[in-house]
Amino acid sequence: MEIRIHDAIDLAERTLTRYGMRARYARMTAEHLVDAALCGHEFASLPRLLAIVEELRRKPPAGEAHVVRENERSAVIDGGDNVAYAVSVIAVDKAIELARKSGIAVVGVRNTWFSGRLAYYVERAARQGFVAMHTTNTTARVAPYGGIDRLFGTNPFAIAFPANDEPLVVDFGTAATTWGETILRKNKGELLPDGVAVDAQGSPTRDPDAALAGAFLPWGGHRGYAMSLVIQLLALLAGSEPVVKESGKFGLFFLAFDPGLLMPADQYKARVTELRQIIKATRPAPGAGQVRVPGDASLRKRKENTAAGVIRVDDRIYSRILALLDSR
Amino acid sequence: MEIRIHDAIDLAERTLTRYGMRARYARMTAEHLVDAALCGHEFASLPRLLAIVEELRRKPPAGEAHVVRENERSAVIDGGDNVAYAVSVIAVDKAIELARKSGIAVVGVRNTWFSGRLAYYVERAARQGFVAMHTTNTTARVAPYGGIDRLFGTNPFAIAFPANDEPLVVDFGTAATTWGETILRKNKGELLPDGVAVDAQGSPTRDPDAALAGAFLPWGGHRGYAMSLVIQLLALLAGSEPVVKESGKFGLFFLAFDPGLLMPADQYKARVTELRQIIKATRPAPGAGQVRVPGDASLRKRKENTAAGVIRVDDRIYSRILALLDSR
Numbered sequence: 001m002e003i004r005i006h007d008a009i010d011l012a013e014r015t016l017t018r019y020g021m022r023a024r025y026a027r028m029t030a031e032h033l034v035d036a037a038l039c040g041h042e043f044a045s046l047p048r049l050l051a052i053v054e055e056l057r058r059k060p061p062a063g064e065a066h067v068v069r070e071n072e073r074s075a076v077i078d079g080g081d082n083v084a085y086a087v088s089v090i091a092v093d094k095a096i097e098l099a100r101k102s103g104i105a106v107v108g109v110r111n112t113w114f115s116g117r118l119a120y121y122v123e124r125a126a127r128q129g130f131v132a133m134h135t136t137n138t139t140a141r142v143a144p145y146g147g148i149d150r151l152f153g154t155n156p157f158a159i160a161f162p163a164n165d166e167p168l169v170v171d172f173g174t175a176a177t178t179w180g181e182t183i184l185r186k187n188k189g190e191l192l193p194d195g196v197a198v199d200a201q202g203s204p205t206r207d208p209d210a211a212l213a214g215a216f217l218p219w220g221g222h223r224g225y226a227m228s229l230v231i232q233l234l235a236l237l238a239g240s241e242p243v244v245k246e247s248g249k250f251g252l253f254f255l256a257f258d259p260g261l262l263m264p265a266d267q268y269k270a271r272v273t274e275l276r277q278i279i280k281a282t283r284p285a286p287g288a289g290q291v292r293v294p295g296d297a298s299l300r301k302r303k304e305n306t307a308a309g310v311i312r313v314d315d316r317i318y319s320r321i322l323a324l325l326d327s328r
Numbered sequence: 329m330e331i332r333i334h335d336a337i338d339l340a341e342r343t344l345t346r347y348g349m350r351a352r353y354a355r356m357t358a359e360h361l362v363d364a365a366l367c368g369h370e371f372a373s374l375p376r377l378l379a380i381v382e383e384l385r386r387k388p389p390a391g392e393a394h395v396v397r398e399n400e401r402s403a404v405i406d407g408g409d410n411v412a413y414a415v416s417v418i419a420v421d422k423a424i425e426l427a428r429k430s431g432i433a434v435v436g437v438r439n440t441w442f443s444g445r446l447a448y449y450v451e452r453a454a455r456q457g458f459v460a461m462h463t464t465n466t467t468a469r470v471a472p473y474g475g476i477d478r479l480f481g482t483n484p485f486a487i488a489f490p491a492n493d494e495p496l497v498v499d500f501g502t503a504a505t506t507w508g509e510t511i512l513r514k515n516k517g518e519l520l521p522d523g524v525a526v527d528a529q530g531s532p533t534r535d536p537d538a539a540l541a542g543a544f545l546p547w548g549g550h551r552g553y554a555m556s557l558v559i560q561l562l563a564l565l566a567g568s569e570p571v572v573k574e575s576g577k578f579g580l581f582f583l584a585f586d587p588g589l590l591m592p593a594d595q596y597k598a599r600v601t602e603l604r605q606i607i608k609a610t611r612p613a614p615g616a617g618q619v620r621v622p623g624d625a626s627l628r629k630r631k632e633n634t635a636a637g638v639i640r641v642d643d644r645i646y647s648r649i650l651a652l653l654d655s656r
Contacts, residue, residue: 012387103401105433146612148611149610218548242599283475285474291474291475
């Protein structure tokens with residue numbers, strides 16, 4: 001079915017507050033979830049409400065997210081055991097505030113759980129003129145290259161650059177598969193692709209259940225492993241345990257800086273737009289379509305869907321959300 | 329043959345000054361080249377002298393590298409058309425100086441050519457207690473994912489973290505192959521692996537000559553492409569052209585920050601060492617050896633070779649270096 005954008009945000013917000021989330025955090029989370037649908041990431045949208053509510057029911061009431069220490073160029077935030085959809089907005093806004101003052105800042109965040117698309121937070125900073133990088137580790141599910149034990153999360157990396165047109169946003173995970181994708185295959189009775197997971201004994205497997213009991217592999221061999229390790233090391237800096245066995249013990253890292261530190265900001269934005277145009281005008285591989293710029297498909301879908309004024313939601317998901325609202 | 333470490337540094341330094349390099353820059357470059365041999369990277373060591381000298385002969389005398397603009401948290405350096413082996417040491421030392429003062433700093437560098445192992449510069453910062461990241465673009469040889477035109481360099485990425493024992497150093501390129509590797513295969517009459525390059529018409533090729541006339545592919549599909557693009561965008565910030573057609577038009581980016589901004593620095597170093605030990609103690613894949621930590625093999629070889637006091641140099645390379653010293 002289709003829901004109007006404002007109704008979808010309102011629905012998500014009401015559901016979250018009904019289960020004890022503070023109004024302000026519920027609003028931030030709802031906006032993020034609906035934006036994911038606008039950008040074409042349906043799995044990252046309203047279906048996540050169900051998982052978030054499940055977590056809210058299990059947890060004691062959360063405190064306020066708060067700044068633990070701060071100077072002009074850095075801050076450490078304790079998320080107060082609130083959902084990272086909200087805490088990460090607070091964190092990136094703090095990074096922006098400090099970078100506006102000092103030109104550059106880092107922010108570390110701990111005591112939070114469940115984030116969304118990392119692109120969402122860095123794009124927010126790029127729209128205000130900053131280059132912003134954000135990484136987080138997640139529950140240990142990924143083995144190091146050459147290993148079979150779960151040490152790292154699926155550890156996503158995101159960075160956004162301001163441009164004359166739309167920000168250029170890069171956002172990718174560093175594991176060969178994701179928890180969501182594996183669950184999806186399991187539910188559909190499908191096998192995983194080759195080379196993305198091992199079972200508990202360390203033998204390659206395509207069985208989703210065996211992969212969930214074993215470990216995912218890093219994407220891209222030893223270089224993807226190195227990238228995953230970098231994100232784990234940045235997470236340590238934000239207070240993560242070396243290996244994260246349970247949700248909520250992650251470390252979120254944010255960096256924001258003004259490109260004006262190194263060249264006139266307007267000139268830089270023009271350069272980013274110029275490179276984007278060069279990429280789109282370059283020759284595609286034989287038989288392939290136009291070469292893509294990372295993040296641009298999401299931006300285009302958001303524009304189309306916002307113009308249409310609606311998002312699509314799976315009927316069964318919608319019914320389950322309504323049931324949640326009734327059952328409390 | 330084997331040469332004693334100090335003799336090798338002296339030989340490289342004399343060769344470079346003989347061809348007009350300033351003594352200070354020649355010393356920096358010589359130390360880097362010999363360190364590469366100590367770390368087991370023979371191709372990145374004294375053989376590079378030949379290419380550097382060729383470039384020195386072609387170029388007009390260089391000026392001094394100098395700071396173009398600077399504030400407490402950033403600097404822009406004009407390399408004065410000097411070799412990046414030297415200019416990058418100056419740049420990372422500037423980043424360290426500023427980060428010591430302000431906690432965090434970025435440095436952009438332009439007008440320089442030929443760098444070495446990026447690990448060398450970031451390790452230097454990590455030994456002084458800083459987390460340091462360094463990227464550079466290089467001459468355009470790599471197509472975007474889905475494309476066939478040369479837009480990006482082989483764009484390496486490096487980052488180092490201070491630890492209680494040795495710094496943990498990550499350093500990798502974002503192309504499926506390198507210029508050096510392709511030249512080596514060409515000279516040996518060998519084919520390239522599958523899937524690393526296309527010819528000028530965009531068809532997959534394993535022929536080194538066709539690959540050099542065409543384009544390399546990014547490593548790791550769309551994610552490696554995204555990473556390569558990130559490095560290109562950071563290079564723009566340091567003054568690079570969007571697409572670099574000739575050596576010397578690159579943009580080098582450096583970031584350094586004190587981990588003490590986010591947690592007590594000693595505690596962080598202990599955590600990095602703890603994670604390194606966890607990785608080394610983790611179960612390897614069936615039939616594989618101990619799981620490796622990126623950069624650790626280089627550190628181990630440097631220790632062994634430094635204890636032995638010598639580096640190995642190919643006899644023919646050594647003769648050619650001596651001939652360069654005579655022929656001037």
